[in-house]
Amino acid sequence: MHGDMTLPAAILSVFATRGAGMVDVPILQPADPFLDMAGEDLRRRIFLTESETGEQLCLRPEFTIPVCLDHIKTQSGTPRRYAYLGEVFRQRRDGQAEFFQAGIEDLGDPDIATADARLIADAHALLVAALPGRSLAVTLGDQAVFEAVLAALGLPRGWQKRLARAFGAPDMLAAALADLSRIPANENVDSSRPEVSEMQALVADISAAMQEAGISPSAGRTPEEIARRLIEKTELRSVRLPDDALAALKAFLDIDVPLEDAAETLQAFAQDVGLVLDGALDNFAARAGAVAAAGLPEGSVRYDAAFGRPLDYYTGLVFEVSTGGVARPLAGGGRYDRLLTLLGAASPIPGVGFSVWLDRIEALRGGAL
16 A cells, blocks of 8 residues: 555555444634643643733644543434544644544544444554554553552642643652652551531631632632632642552552553453452453453553553543654553533533654655655
8 A cells, every 4th residue: 555555545544444424523622621631741832822802822832631521512323433634733842733644533422442442453554544654553442440559649729630640751750759659667547538617617718818819719720719729739749558468559650561461461460469440350351351442453452551642631541653663662552531511511421532653754755745
């Protein structure tokens, strides 16, 4: 296919055979969804502008949020599989700010394991068509399993949120783990939450201070939100993990095995350190089985417990596809089951999607898009 078909034609052919219909979304998008949900790394790189009415807008930095917004706006039924091929705009260190992406967003399939496996196979099939003969490697992580480990270790909510946000950002995660390890020998973890009366008193104090300063409680964050954030910050400063819990977390993050061994490895880890992860592990095992049945080359998929992707809306599966000799991934994606509700959907809609970086693929093909 390399010699007979252009890259866009190869991609469109894969979309057709995988049952994904093309969708076209505007280049100019409302900025708030990206600023609220896309993650710190992407937020720093967005091109912002304003409409004549003062609405904050941005050039399309990715396709997942625009496709989801379009799905909600058109009140389309589910399950539905959307495909796209077009430009995205991000500030980059190399000076390039405009490049092409293609991908699939799979919305509304209640069979999570099957949809995840199909989506990984979609990305793999697209890259096989675009780069015939190249060996491809899939790295898989799981946001839900990571968060289940944090909860089972008994971390306060503030620490769970900080670590969950750092999943997919190695430097941030390393800094957070370093902070957790700095505990005096005679200090114990206090994971208790404040009493309801204490919370109410703090809210009352904040409300009174806002009124005295002439700030309306309806302007910006509410007193309840401010109080909750103050409590979380206090926990982040004062709570540290004991040595055995920190060792368990580091042991989990060190897991890196072929996917066919991953479910058993995770189960053994949970038993060894005494953590109850049943629901998350059941879901993981179901997906691993579905991926095994999807027909990918044997040994091409690995599970790396520390692997994440730096977008805040992921809730489960995260993955990337790479090839030897190329430092950056060719494709990446994941599951985002809360995103459509946050964007305004009337009822929850499960979703999973991936995108491929066409400039990286075309460089390997030795041409221009």
